[in-house]
Amino acid sequence: MSVVEGIKENPVEEFLRTDRLPHVWCSGCGIGTTVNCFARAVKECGIPLNDLAIVSGIGCTGRVAGYLRLDSFHTTHGRAIAFATGLHLANPELKVVVYSGDGDLVGIGGNHFIHAARRNLDITVILINNFTYAMTGGQVTPTAPLDSIETTTPYGVFEQNFNLPHLAASCGAVYVARWTAYHVMQVKKAMVEALNKKGFSFIEIIAPCPTIYLRRNRLGSAIDELKYYKEHSVIQHGADTRDVGIDIRRPEKIIVGKFVDIEKPDYLTAMNEHLGEVLGDKYVRWGE
Amino acid sequence: MATAEKKKKFRGVVYVAPERCKGCAICVEFCPTGAITMSDRFNSKGYHYPEFTYPDKCTGCGLCGMYCPDFAIYGFREKIGEGA
Amino acid sequence: MAEIKYTTADPKGVLTGIHYMDGNHAACEGALAAGCRFAAGYPITPSTEVVERFSARIPLVGGVFIQMEDEIASSICLQGAVWAGLKAMTVTSGPGISLMQEHIGLAACLETPCVFVNVQRGGPSTGLPTLPGQADMQQCRWGSHGDYEVIALSPSTVQESFDFIIDAFNLAEIYRVPVFFMMDECVGHMTEKLVIPEADKIKVVERRYTSKPPEEYLPFKPDPDLVPEMVKAGDGYRFHVTGLTHDERGYPVINAQAQKEMVYRLVEKVEKNAPKIWRYEEDEVEDADVVVLSYGISARVALKAIEMAREKGIRVGRMRLIVVWPFPEPRVKEIASKVKAIVVPELNIRGQVAREVERIVEGTCRVVRVPHAGGTVHDPQEILDAIMEAAK
Missing domain, CATH: 3.40.50.970 (Thiamin diphosphate (ThDP)-binding fold, Pyr/PP domains)
Incomplete structure (x- = not known):
C-alpha cells in the first residue's frame, strides 16, 4: 500500500470530494479539524450517508458543504438555516446539518438562527467561531471580543459581542455545547450527541484563524492558539450559559462543555400533534 | 526489549499524503509520543510535510488524523498478525 | 433527454x-x-x-x-x-x-x-x-x-x-x-x-428527475433543450450545488470561461425555448390601425376603452400578454409593421413594458405610452384618448 493509498483508510475520506483537494483553507485553519470530527461522529451514529444533507452559507466555513461528498448545498450568505428549514420540513427523513461560520450564522444570518432555535427545528447547527470574516480579509464579526483588531476595527473592537451558547439556549435550543478545535475527541462526542438529538442542536467550536485573526492580533500561530485552548479551557458541563461569554481577546478561561441537553417537542412533532388534535381525522399527518 | 516487542498485539501506523499538506505541523505538535516529525523536503506547493519517523513510538491513537486540517495524515492502530 | x-x-x-x-x-x-x-x-x-x-x-x-x-x-x-x-x-x-x-x-x-x-x-x-x-x-x-x-x-x-x-x-x-x-x-x-x-x-x-445512475449523473449537464435533469436530496446522488459559478459537476469554478458557459446557458434556456413559452391573446389585430398591448389588470381596463374606440369607428386590435417575459418579440415586430401605433397602458410611469415594445419595434410604428402611477387603475377614457391620438 502506497503512502497516499493508506490515507484512504481515514474515516473522513468517504466524506470528501477528494477531487477538490487541497481545499481553500489556510495552513493551520481549524475548520478541517472539525470536519474530521464530523466524519467520525456521523460514522459512530450510523447515519447512512445518503440520508445526510449538509447546508452551508458563505465564508470560509461556508466552503464545508463544497468539500463533503454528501447532498450538499452551498447557499447564500447567512441563509443556510432558512434553506435547511425547507429541506428538513419537506423531507423529515433527511438528517440536515448546517455547517457555517460565526459571521454567516449570527451576523447576517442571526435572525434565522434565533427563529430556528425558537421553533426547535430538528436540525443540527455546527458553528465554527474564528471571531472574524476571514474570507473577506478579516472584518469584525458579532462574536469578536473587545479589543480585537479587525480590518474594520483597526483601533480595536469596542462593541459588545454575542455569547453564542447563551443566545442559542435562550432562544430554545435543546442541545448546546461549546468546544475548541483542540478538543477533538469532545467535539466528536458532542457531534454524536447533537446528531442524535431531536430538535435544534447547536455546537460552537472555537477555532484558529492563523492567517487573519491570529496574525492581526499578534496571537501567534495555529499551534500557539491550540495550546492556549488547551491551557485555558475549563470544562463546566451544565454551566449557566449567562456565564460563558468570551468578552476579551485572551480571557483567563474559556468555559467549554455541554451546557444544555433538554427535551422539548420539535417543530414537526408539535405541528403534527397540534393539527392532529384540532383537525382530527381530516388532518393529513406530515413526515411520519 | 525483544520480549516486550513480542507481547505487543497492536502497532501504530501513520500514512501521509504530502501533496495535501500545508505544513502547519499541528500533527507533530500534538502527537502524544513524538512519532512524527516534519520532513526537510517540500511538496509541490512548497510546504514541509510530516514524516512517520519513529514508528516504534506510535500507539496508533489517531490524534494526528483527527487534528489534521488538510486530511493529509491518518494514524490508526493495526493488529499485529501472528508471526509478525 | x-x-x-x-x-x-x-x-x-x-x-x-x-x-x-x-x-x-x-x-x-x-x-x-x-x-x-x-x-x-x-x-x-x-x-x-x-x-x-x-x-x-x-x-x-x-x-x-x-x-x-x-x-x-x-x-x-x-x-x-x-x-x-x-x-x-x-x-x-x-x-x-x-x-x-x-x-x-x-x-x-x-x-x-x-x-x-x-x-x-x-x-x-x-x-x-x-x-x-x-x-x-x-x-x-x-x-x-x-x-x-x-x-x-x-x-x-x-x-x-x-x-x-x-x-x-x-x-x-x-x-x-x-x-x-x-x-x-x-x-x-x-x-x-x-x-x-x-x-x-x-x-x-412532473419534475424532470434523471434516470441516470449516480456515477453517470452530472447535476448541471444540460439536455439538448439546455435544461439539466434534476435529483433531490436523499436519493443517493450525493450531489453538490452552489451559488458560485459552477461547472456541470456543480463544482465552483471561478474563471471567465466557466462564467461564460454558465450564464449563457441560464439565459439561452429561456431565450431559445421562448417560442414554446410565449403566450398571448389577440383580437382584431389583423386589420387594425392601432393595437392596444397590455397585461394584467390594465389589459382588462383597456377592454372598455377598446370597445369605446370601436364604437367610434376606429380599427383597434388588442394584444394581451399572458406570459410577459420572455417577451413575444417576433409577433410584436410583425404587428408593428402593419399598424400605425401600439398603445401600452400599464400601472407604472416609466413604461416598463412600453419601453420593451419601443425597443422591439425600432420606430416601425409609434408606441404610445399610457402611464399611470398606480393606486387605482386607468380611467378607460385615458386609454381611449391615447387610442384616438394614436389613430390620427
Missing part, C-alpha cells in the same frame, strides 16, 4: 366546483392543484390572503406551510423544500419582493424550479400597501444581480389567477427557472366566479 412528463392533478389538492372567491384565494387553489405542497411566506399586503388560505388548506391536503421570519428567509426556505422534492412557492408584494431578490438569483443559478407570486402594489418603498401597481415588471426580470433569465405570467381575472398559476408551476418544472406570477392588488382582491375543473382535467408537469 428527459421528456416533459405530464400527469393530472392530485385530486387531494383540487377543490372542484364553482366558487365565488378573490384572486389571491384562487391563486392558492391553483397552486394546490398544480401540486404545490410547500409554501413559505411572510405577511405583507396585498398578498397575504394567498398564504392565509394555504395555511388553512395544506393540513387537509398534506404538506407544509411555514411563516418565516422575513421574506429573505421565505425565498430560500422554499428552495430547500424544492431540493427535498416538493413543489413550492412563496408569495409577497412590494418591499417583500425587493427583499427576495438575492434568492431569485440563487434560484436562477441553482436552477431551482419554483414560483414567486408577486401581488403588485404601488411603490417605491412602503408605497401603497393596499392599492395596485404594475411597477415591478422590470424588477422581476432584472432584480437580482448578474445575468439570468426568468419567466413571468400575469393574470387579469380570478379564473386566470387559478389557471395561470398552474402554468407557472409547470413552466418552472420544464425549464427549471424561478417563475414569477405577477398579479396586482386589483386581481388579488377582486372577487368573481371561479370554476375549478375535475382533477383529471388539470395538466400538471
Whole structure:
C-alpha cells in the first residue's frame, strides 16, 4: 500500500470530494479539524450517508458543504438555516446539518438562527467561531471580543459581542455545547450527541484563524492558539450559559462543555400533534 | 526489549499524503509520543510535510488524523498478525 | 433527454366546483392543484390572503406551510423544500419582493424550479400597501444581480389567477427557472366566479428527475433543450450545488470561461425555448390601425376603452400578454409593421413594458405610452384618448 493509498483508510475520506483537494483553507485553519470530527461522529451514529444533507452559507466555513461528498448545498450568505428549514420540513427523513461560520450564522444570518432555535427545528447547527470574516480579509464579526483588531476595527473592537451558547439556549435550543478545535475527541462526542438529538442542536467550536485573526492580533500561530485552548479551557458541563461569554481577546478561561441537553417537542412533532388534535381525522399527518 | 516487542498485539501506523499538506505541523505538535516529525523536503506547493519517523513510538491513537486540517495524515492502530 | 412528463392533478389538492372567491384565494387553489405542497411566506399586503388560505388548506391536503421570519428567509426556505422534492412557492408584494431578490438569483443559478407570486402594489418603498401597481415588471426580470433569465405570467381575472398559476408551476418544472406570477392588488382582491375543473382535467408537469445512475449523473449537464435533469436530496446522488459559478459537476469554478458557459446557458434556456413559452391573446389585430398591448389588470381596463374606440369607428386590435417575459418579440415586430401605433397602458410611469415594445419595434410604428402611477387603475377614457391620438 502506497503512502497516499493508506490515507484512504481515514474515516473522513468517504466524506470528501477528494477531487477538490487541497481545499481553500489556510495552513493551520481549524475548520478541517472539525470536519474530521464530523466524519467520525456521523460514522459512530450510523447515519447512512445518503440520508445526510449538509447546508452551508458563505465564508470560509461556508466552503464545508463544497468539500463533503454528501447532498450538499452551498447557499447564500447567512441563509443556510432558512434553506435547511425547507429541506428538513419537506423531507423529515433527511438528517440536515448546517455547517457555517460565526459571521454567516449570527451576523447576517442571526435572525434565522434565533427563529430556528425558537421553533426547535430538528436540525443540527455546527458553528465554527474564528471571531472574524476571514474570507473577506478579516472584518469584525458579532462574536469578536473587545479589543480585537479587525480590518474594520483597526483601533480595536469596542462593541459588545454575542455569547453564542447563551443566545442559542435562550432562544430554545435543546442541545448546546461549546468546544475548541483542540478538543477533538469532545467535539466528536458532542457531534454524536447533537446528531442524535431531536430538535435544534447547536455546537460552537472555537477555532484558529492563523492567517487573519491570529496574525492581526499578534496571537501567534495555529499551534500557539491550540495550546492556549488547551491551557485555558475549563470544562463546566451544565454551566449557566449567562456565564460563558468570551468578552476579551485572551480571557483567563474559556468555559467549554455541554451546557444544555433538554427535551422539548420539535417543530414537526408539535405541528403534527397540534393539527392532529384540532383537525382530527381530516388532518393529513406530515413526515411520519 | 525483544520480549516486550513480542507481547505487543497492536502497532501504530501513520500514512501521509504530502501533496495535501500545508505544513502547519499541528500533527507533530500534538502527537502524544513524538512519532512524527516534519520532513526537510517540500511538496509541490512548497510546504514541509510530516514524516512517520519513529514508528516504534506510535500507539496508533489517531490524534494526528483527527487534528489534521488538510486530511493529509491518518494514524490508526493495526493488529499485529501472528508471526509478525 | 428527459421528456416533459405530464400527469393530472392530485385530486387531494383540487377543490372542484364553482366558487365565488378573490384572486389571491384562487391563486392558492391553483397552486394546490398544480401540486404545490410547500409554501413559505411572510405577511405583507396585498398578498397575504394567498398564504392565509394555504395555511388553512395544506393540513387537509398534506404538506407544509411555514411563516418565516422575513421574506429573505421565505425565498430560500422554499428552495430547500424544492431540493427535498416538493413543489413550492412563496408569495409577497412590494418591499417583500425587493427583499427576495438575492434568492431569485440563487434560484436562477441553482436552477431551482419554483414560483414567486408577486401581488403588485404601488411603490417605491412602503408605497401603497393596499392599492395596485404594475411597477415591478422590470424588477422581476432584472432584480437580482448578474445575468439570468426568468419567466413571468400575469393574470387579469380570478379564473386566470387559478389557471395561470398552474402554468407557472409547470413552466418552472420544464425549464427549471424561478417563475414569477405577477398579479396586482386589483386581481388579488377582486372577487368573481371561479370554476375549478375535475382533477383529471388539470395538466400538471412532473419534475424532470434523471434516470441516470449516480456515477453517470452530472447535476448541471444540460439536455439538448439546455435544461439539466434534476435529483433531490436523499436519493443517493450525493450531489453538490452552489451559488458560485459552477461547472456541470456543480463544482465552483471561478474563471471567465466557466462564467461564460454558465450564464449563457441560464439565459439561452429561456431565450431559445421562448417560442414554446410565449403566450398571448389577440383580437382584431389583423386589420387594425392601432393595437392596444397590455397585461394584467390594465389589459382588462383597456377592454372598455377598446370597445369605446370601436364604437367610434376606429380599427383597434388588442394584444394581451399572458406570459410577459420572455417577451413575444417576433409577433410584436410583425404587428408593428402593419399598424400605425401600439398603445401600452400599464400601472407604472416609466413604461416598463412600453419601453420593451419601443425597443422591439425600432420606430416601425409609434408606441404610445399610457402611464399611470398606480393606486387605482386607468380611467378607460385615458386609454381611449391615447387610442384616438394614436389613430390620427
